[in-house]
Amino acid sequence: MTTLTKNKVTDLFLGQIPNFNSFPSLRRKAQDVLMQKGLPESKDEEYKFTAFSKKLEQSISDYSPAKTTYLSQEIVQSHTIKGFEGDLIVFNNGHYEPELSKLQGQPYEISSLKDSNPVSLGKVSKIENDPFIALNSFAFEDGIFIKVGRNKIIEKPILLLYFNQSSKGQVISPRVLIEVEDNAEVSFLENSISLDEEAYFCNTVTEIIVAQNSHVHYNRLQNESKKAISLNNFGADIHRDATFTSVVVSLSGEMLRNNLSLNLLDSGCVGNMFGLYLLDGKTHVDNHTNVDHTKPHAESNELYKGILADRSRGVFNGKIFVRQDAQKTNAFQQNNNILLSEDATINTKPQLEIWADDVKCSHGCTTGQLDEEALFYLQARGIGKVQAKGLLLYAFAGEVLEKISDETFKVYIDNLIQERLGSSF
Incomplete structure (x- = not known):
């Protein structure tokens, strides 16, 4: 053509x-x-x-x-x-x-x-x-x-x-x-x-x-x-x-x-963003978020968490803009990741652009592996390694899952995640 x-x-x-x-x-x-x-x-x-x-x-x-x-x-x-x-x-x-x-x-x-x-x-x-x-x-x-x-x-x-x-x-x-x-x-x-x-x-x-x-x-x-x-x-x-x-x-x-x-x-409006990505195989998930604060006395909260295994890849890019008129803004952003494989990859980039001078804003990210001390603690109390690993990962994911507003939907997703954590992860 x-x-x-x-x-x-x-x-x-x-x-x-x-x-x-x-x-x-x-x-x-x-x-x-x-x-x-x-x-x-x-x-x-x-x-x-x-x-x-x-x-x-x-x-x-x-x-x-x-x-x-x-x-x-x-x-x-x-x-x-x-x-x-x-x-x-x-x-x-x-x-x-x-x-x-x-x-x-x-x-x-x-x-x-x-x-x-x-x-x-x-x-x-x-x-x-x-x-x-x-x-x-x-x-x-x-x-x-x-x-x-x-x-x-x-x-x-x-x-x-x-x-x-x-x-x-x-x-x-x-x-x-x-x-x-x-x-x-x-x-x-x-x-x-x-x-x-x-x-x-x-x-x-x-x-x-x-x-x-x-x-x-x-x-x-x-x-x-x-x-x-x-x-x-x-x-x-x-x-x-x-x-x-x-x-x-x-x-x-x-x-x-x-x-x-x-x-x-x-003024007075609130934007909340929560995300969880639980990846294995070669799955690639990219979350790009953008929050634009244009007026004073508004609030945004953002928490994204990732668990990555095998050769999966995650991307997180979060942007918060606070305009000059948006005084008294309260904005929070956090991205936390656990890598379960040397081949898993995460690219994370939290960003803040602030033109106002009376605001409360914070952002951050963490990337690491499963806490070996916590894993050892659970195993020392008779919990098998696979189950202990699953419990720690489920606890990590739980902070996002509890934000789901409908109980039926929450239980449905919860079961999918527990099944995943108990098998391939």
Whole structure:
């Protein structure tokens, strides 16, 4: 095909993904950004340790949009968390499946993006912020719009199940926009599921607007196939006296990248970010976070922990910006890692940029091995080495797991982690 940009993978996407008629201005802008910048290469500082373009070139054979695959109610039910009682929203290769979803009349609205055409689409996760936001904005066919009205309390969590299967490695482009109006509360759970062991590329954009005095929890589990290539751009605008909490647990996949951006737009708002990555084999997980404090008297808390075995690789890059007007900011950031193998690797880079002079900010990172003295202490009391090792690692992970807002989801993830720690680690 004719070369359009300086980036081969970008050309493959631009040449095979149709420019859908819906959202024309968003798609034109996305196409312009891709033409000008292309997808990131190794020289791009933001993707220095995660060669996404190279991985796509090696693993993907068809750059066209993925179509829906066979998915039955039985399959959905088998992957629904035992004991879960809230609403269920099902995606099939990025396409919303209302017939397979389970909505029980809770007080919120859900519609397709095409039908609702919300003006806020693309306002939180801006196309120019990341090339993969631009790619999703160019490639997505439709998505969902969830609106939680003023003063509404959603008592049961909403579970989003993403079923991915693409035998040709086609691109899956889910798109979700959530608006939570004043004085509302809601909790979301998200689980990504691979229906086979073939390679696929899932490029997701999720935008959340948290209005004044609202409270939102969003819990994510990534436990995909060993060939899964997944990139998630997640953005939240947080307004006065509102709280947003994100928890992401990454267990499996070939290459996973999580971009999380919180914009603290007014006084009294709080942004919380917690992450756990438990990696083995050759799994590569990259967590990039960005917190932007723009107004005074706001707070952010961030804790990411990693346990890495075999030849796995982790990347953590956390940025906190404190603008000149954001006096009395309180910002905390910490990244802690345990390496269980000489071949496991972690690249960590916590960052602070502060333009205000009356703030309380701290950041740090640690990387080490399992505490041999603690291991010896447990063994001396009759606990076997494997069990003792598992107990110490579980205790290390527990500080993040306790942040999961839904007990059913917490127990489900807890069981996965205990099973993992008792076997391959």
